[in-house]
Amino acid sequence: MIGYLTGTTIHETETGIILDVRGVGYAVATTDATKAWASMQGQVSLFIHTIVRETALDLYGFETDNELYFFKKLLEVSGIGPRSGLGIIGLASTDTLHQAILKNNIDFLTSVPGIGKKTAERMCIELSDKLKDYTPEKEHASNDTDTDVVDALVALGYSPAQAYKALEHLDESHGSVNERITEALKHL
Structure with a gap:
């Protein structure tokens, strides 16, 4: 499994970026914010979640390990797939998402395309206990x-x-x- 990549952003795609790692281009799905950030940076390092399917190997890239952690927790919720999970991560910072889930802020969570009221409610119920070990981001x-x-x-x-x-x-x-x-x- 691929868990971390460092390379140069060589192309933006509709769903993310192409990351050149020592001559190999990896298609990595990212949030819009990560795509914009990676395009500005040149050399980037991303935490990767790999999903292996019968016909594809999908890579999802995140700037921080907190984003990756949150993404994995979201995938545990029934009705949330990788694309929806990426949309939720792209909605706001993980600290803001954490607070929205703990406070059952359904309106905020349903602003993601594909996330309806029932899925948002399920997310709050299922994740409120699972996110107890979440550590807020420590940034400058x-x-x-x-x-x-x-x-x-x-x-x-x-x-x-x-x-x-x-x-x-x-x-x-x-x-x-x-x-x-x-x-x-x-x-x-």
Whole structure:
């Protein structure tokens, strides 16, 4: 099984990226935010979840081990497949998703295409106990700020990819979350 890949993003696909690892191109399905991030970075490292089917070998890539952990937990819920799981992970940060599940925020969870009210309710019921060992992400303050900015822009209806692209235009002089959101909105 493939669990981790480091390489260069050479192409964006509809569902993710092609990652060149020492001359071999791996098609990796990612969230829109991860796709935008990987395209900006050049050299990236992704945590990989491999799904082997009779006719295919599917790779799903994540920036953090928390995203991978969450994805695996989502796949345990009846009615959630890899595509829906990826959509849920792409909705917001894992910390925000964790809180939404614990607080039974059905409206937030049903904003993912393909996730209806019953599936969202099932997700909250089945995952509330399974996520007790979840550890919130420990990132640098600037990354926390950027995560908050992306979450806010997504809540306003922008895609994660649009939010990350707006962050590219910001400089460090915009320190607070509110300042960064205001400035990011000017670039959307």
